[in-house]
Ligand code: G3P
């Protein structure tokens with residue numbers, strides 16, 4: 001028993017279901033997103049790409065090979081071809097018949113029920129995707145500062161600058177892989193001119209990095225926690241949110257006295 005733990009304060013932690021609650025249902029499907037809601041996540045994270053005929057769809061890889069019964073690049077298939085694919089049975093028989101969702105279908109089903117962390121995945125393959133995502137949000141009045149929690153993020157930082165110009169009231173995030181482990185204060189300050197979140201690979205997170213992100217008034221939500229130990233480490237380091245396949249690993253921990 002750790003006597004230093006007090007129940008008096010509970011640290012709030014933003015709980016983001018990565019590709020939905022993807023440990024429990026096939027990633028980036030309606031079933032995984034609903035599971036994230038059921039498990040009380042604050043946000044579902046979704047990966048957005050574009051079909052051959054210019055429709056926005058939700059899938060992580062740039063090909064359909066790993067997560068469906070089809071083959072080929074997302075951008076070489078029409079929406080109709082994509083919608084015919086089974087995106088569930090690779091995960092388990094129980095999810096046979098799950099489809100690759102359309103982006104607008106996810107907005108319509110989940111807006112107001114849970115926050116949506118929208119990742120533009122490989123936007124360099126899909127010229128104009130930033131404007132198209134912005135249009136879908138604007139059609140629904142989701143581009144305005146209101147209670148609907150929407151964040152847009154990407155590893156492609158130029159894409160985030162473009163997106164921010166279309167959606168000035170929506171928070172944006174820069175994703176940062178391992179190559180950003182030596183990110184400088186100057187680089188963070190430049191990100192802060194258009195982004196509100198610096199979301200790094202969890203393996204580059206240190207107390208110093210968290211302090212420096214906060215010093216430029218950004219928040220930090222590392223990815224991707226896949227064990228209780230990883231979630232606990234990030235929690236005790238004091239990040240703002242945790243992007244996880246297991247929403248149940250992220251909860252309001254008791255705060256340690258003096259910590
Ligand atoms: O939300 C961040 C995380 O999703 C980035 O990595 O490869 O899972 O899209 P990836």
Ligand code: CA
Pocket residue numbers: 019045046047119
């Ligand atoms: Ca993602």
